[in-house]
Amino acid sequence: MKTKIYWIVTALTLLCLAACVKNHQVGGVDTIYTRNGKKVVITCIKHASLQINYDGYEFEIDPVSSAYRPIINYTEKPKADYILVTHEHYDHFDMNAIFLLTKNATNILLTPRCFGRYQRGVIIRNNEKADLGHGMTLYAVPAYNITPRYRYLHPKGVGNGYILDLEGFRIYIAGDTEFIPEMRKIKNIDVAFLPCDQPKTMTIAQFRKAAATIRPKILYPYHRGLTDTTKIIRATRGLGIDVRIRYLK
Numbered sequence: 001m002k003t004k005i006y007w008i009v010t011a012l013t014l015l016c017l018a019a020c021v022k023n024h025q026v027g028g029v030d031t032i033y034t035r036n037g038k039k040v041v042i043t044c045i046k047h048a049s050l051q052i053n054y055d056g057y058e059f060e061i062d063p064v065s066s067a068y069r070p071i072i073n074y075t076e077k078p079k080a081d082y083i084l085v086t087h088e089h090y091d092h093f094d095m096n097a098i099f100l101l102t103k104n105a106t107n108i109l110l111t112p113r114c115f116g117r118y119q120r121g122v123i124i125r126n127n128e129k130a131d132l133g134h135g136m137t138l139y140a141v142p143a144y145n146i147t148p149r150y151r152y153l154h155p156k157g158v159g160n161g162y163i164l165d166l167e168g169f170r171i172y173i174a175g176d177t178e179f180i181p182e183m184r185k186i187k188n189i190d191v192a193f194l195p196c197d198q199p200k201t202m203t204i205a206q207f208r209k210a211a212a213t214i215r216p217k218i219l220y221p222y223h224r225g226l227t228d229t230t231k232i233i234r235a236t237r238g239l240g241i242d243v244r245i246r247y248l249k
Helices: 002-024 095-101 112-118 181-185 204-214 229-235
Strands: 029-033 039-046 049-054 057-061 082-084 107-110 129-133 136-143 159-166 169-173 191-195 218-222
Touching: 039 218, 049 169, 095 112, 107 112, 181 204, 191 204, 204 229
Parallel strands: 057 082, 082 107, 169 191, 191 218
Antiparallel strands: 029 039, 039 049, 049 057, 129 136, 136 159, 159 169
């Protein structure tokens, strides 16, 4: 009898998790209002490609058109005021997409390796910050692998994560990283994008540690690959975080 009850409870739990994931997958655009009443519109494009509009300013993060599926036609997107690139891998750095999104006044911020290839924009390194004007600041934070056999994928000091501070509304875009010691210093995050796709990024266990350490109000698991979203939901239960699953494989 106890065994039968156990399996019934387990089945119901999995159904609830599946329903939760299904509900969270509806739509790829979220509108959030900051404490000062300004609007932040977040568009989850795919994988690690994001579009953020704050008070009319257009941000594109790691725009990739055809190098990583599905194909995105960036000629249909508005020109960017700011383009942020975390590192040089093909699923994050697409020179054609950057070109299509660029206007005369576009600010491109990228790593030294990306600059070496594109020869345009402003280099920003780990632990540096950039004043974007209009009360907005960008902080570059470390992003790297710590598992010994995967360190070659994302060596320390090469790629960036970003904290985008929009007049006090803080968005953390982790980039390709595992759970690293530097995350313990990341505080007061309203929205976080954390990757969960080992060997490239975090395991489920690392993802939970990162979420529990940073404790954003809203969390988007991104750069997910084939990671089971029900496991992500289960791993973050009890943390009091609004976890939103979008099409960010």
